[in-house]
Amino acid sequence: MSNWTSTNVLVLNASYEAIHICDVRRALKMLVKGVASVEEESDILVRAERWAIRLPYVIRLRQYVQIPHRPVKFSRRNVLVRDRYTCQYCHNVFSAGELTLDHVQPRSRGGKTTWDNVLSACKRCNLVKSDRTPAEASMTALRSPRAPTITYFMQLTRFSNVAHESWRKYLFLK
Ligand SMILES: [Zn+2]
Structure with missing residues (x-):
């Protein structure tokens, strides 16, 4: 696989929440530094001077990173x-x-x-x-409405287009 450098890697928080996507070079750096550990990997062995490592698909930060709780804009x-x-x-x-x-x-x-x-x-x-509540109309909503968290929203928007098969269990995707 010659173009392995273009692989995207899913970055999970220590809590297993998907928080970021990075390129594989950055992911390898984080692994070598010990900042992150591998959760999902391929069979492809990447060699450098001092190390050989399997190409990761999903890595997880060893230390929990606080993600700011920005509200998602209502639209x-x-x-x-x-x-x-x-x-x-x-x-x-x-x-x-x-x-x-x-x-x-x-x-x-x-x-x-x-x-x-x-x-x-x-x-x-x-x-x-019409102008009735679901109960009055004998209709049941799939979910009760709630403001999405920024993490959930990111998963649906940024991650869904580029999601690798191995990412799916970490995302709210099916
Ligand atoms: Zn409908």
């Missing part, structure tokens, strides 16, 4: 990403244009447009639910 797009473009009532996946933001507690009854009152819903489900 229509970010709600769809949080809900993985899945209608929370019929569980089908739709394109952005086919989804609407449903107010769990209807707006007409004081429901706010916030992370914890808004869910992705397809147009059909939104129409059926």
